[in-house]
Amino acid sequence: xxxxxxxxxxxxxxxxxxxxxxxxxxxxxxxxxxxxxxxxxxxxxxxxxxxxxxxxxxxxxxxxxxxxxxxxxxxxxxxxxxxxxxxxxxxxxxxxxxxxxxxxxxxxxxxxxxxxxxxxxxxxxxxxxxxxxxxxxxxxxxxxxxxxxxxxxxxxxxxxxxxxxxxxxxxxxxxxxxxxxxxxxxxxxxxxxxxxxxxxxxxxxxxxxxxxxxxx
Numbered sequence: 001x002x003x004x005x006x007x008x009x010x011x012x013x014x015x016x017x018x019x020x021x022x023x024x025x026x027x028x029x030x031x032x033x034x035x036x037x038x039x040x041x042x043x044x045x046x047x048x049x050x051x052x053x054x055x056x057x058x059x060x061x062x063x064x065x066x067x068x069x070x071x072x073x074x075x076x077x078x079x080x081x082x083x084x085x086x087x088x089x090x091x092x093x094x095x096x097x098x099x100x101x102x103x104x105x106x107x108x109x110x111x112x113x114x115x116x117x118x119x120x121x122x123x124x125x126x127x128x129x130x131x132x133x134x135x136x137x138x139x140x141x142x143x144x145x146x147x148x149x150x151x152x153x154x155x156x157x158x159x160x161x162x163x164x165x166x167x168x169x170x171x172x173x174x175x176x177x178x179x180x181x182x183x184x185x186x187x188x189x190x191x192x193x194x195x196x197x198x199x200x201x202x203x204x205x206x207x208x209x210x211x212x213x214x215x216x
Contacts, residue, residue, distance in 0.1 A: 030151040030202040030209055031056060031122050038149065040064040044117040047072065047110070049102050049138060050124025054082035058089045065094075070110040072100040102134035107141065115143040121150045126176045132185060139194070142214055150210040151202070153178045158204030186212050 035056060040046065044067045048057055051071030061069050073079050076099045086095045096110045102124070107113060119138050125131045138148060155178060156164040186197045195214040202209055 030207040032059075033202070034120070034122065034149060034151045034209060035059050035063065038118070038120075040067050041117070042066045044068075045070065045107075045112055045114070046118040046120065047105075047107075047116045047141070048120040048122065049105070049134065050074075050121065050127070051082060051097070052078050052124075054085050054095060054097065056120065056122055057082075057095050058085055058091055061089070061091045061094050068094050068096070068112070070096045070098075070107075070112060070116070072098050072102070072105045072110070074099070074101055102128060103130060103137045105137075105141070116141055116146060117143060118147045118149060121148065121152070123152050125150060125182055126152045126179055131179060131182065135182075135185065139189075139214065144214060144216050146214050148210075148212045148214075150182065150212075151207060152182070154201055154206055154208040155180060156204075156206055158201070159206060183208070183210065186210060 038046075038060065040060070040063070044064075046060070046067060047070040049072060051057055051073050052075075054071050057069045057071050061067070071082060073082065079097055079099055082097055086092055086097065089095075096112070098105070098109050100109055107116060119142060121134075121138075125134070128134050135148070142148070153176065183199055186199075189195060189212070190197045193215065195212050197210065197212045199208060199210045201207075
């Protein structure tokens with residue numbers, strides 16, 4: 001994502017950030033299940049890539065008081081809302097935020113000197129043109145046996161054709177694309193011995209959940 005793209009994102013979310021969580025709860029399915037199932041250990045350090053309003057991070061911080069959470073986003077406008085949400089929740093000491101790209105963030109930028117235990121990509125890869133570079137970079141920021149957790153739009157194969165067309169038209173307005181290549185990329189990493197993947201459909205393929213643990 002270049003500077004022009006970052007400006008475009010800020011323009012898109014400058015006003016949407018105020019209603020983002022209210023509207024997205026009706027079609028960003030699978031996020032809450034991921035939050036409920038995430039196996040957070042004591043004193044873990046977890047980063048969400050493309051954290052948006054920090055909605056997921058605040059919920060996770062409430063569920064896991066011994067862990068520390070971090071969030072990066074390319075849109076400084078979204079992070080204005082995220083910062084306000086974190087402060088309002090009284091989580092400023094346990095949820096750290098920074099403006100950064102998915103391809104160049106580091107723990108040091110967020111005040112964390114070591115690799116992360118887990119990375120979360122919640123409906124963010126489908127907005128990235130350079131998602132492969134983002135994932136390759138993400139792997140460099142994980143500790144051995146660290147995990148990547150993805151929830152995003154699926155292929156809707158189990159849903160009516162008219163619904164799939166309608167959803168695609170709607171998502172086009174936000175530069176969102178279903179990327180079946182993501183699963184194939186992780187399968188390739190698994191074959192190369194870089195880790196192990198699990199994958200499952202959510203709501204008849206409306207979305208998918210993917211978890212990848214790197215090797216020791």
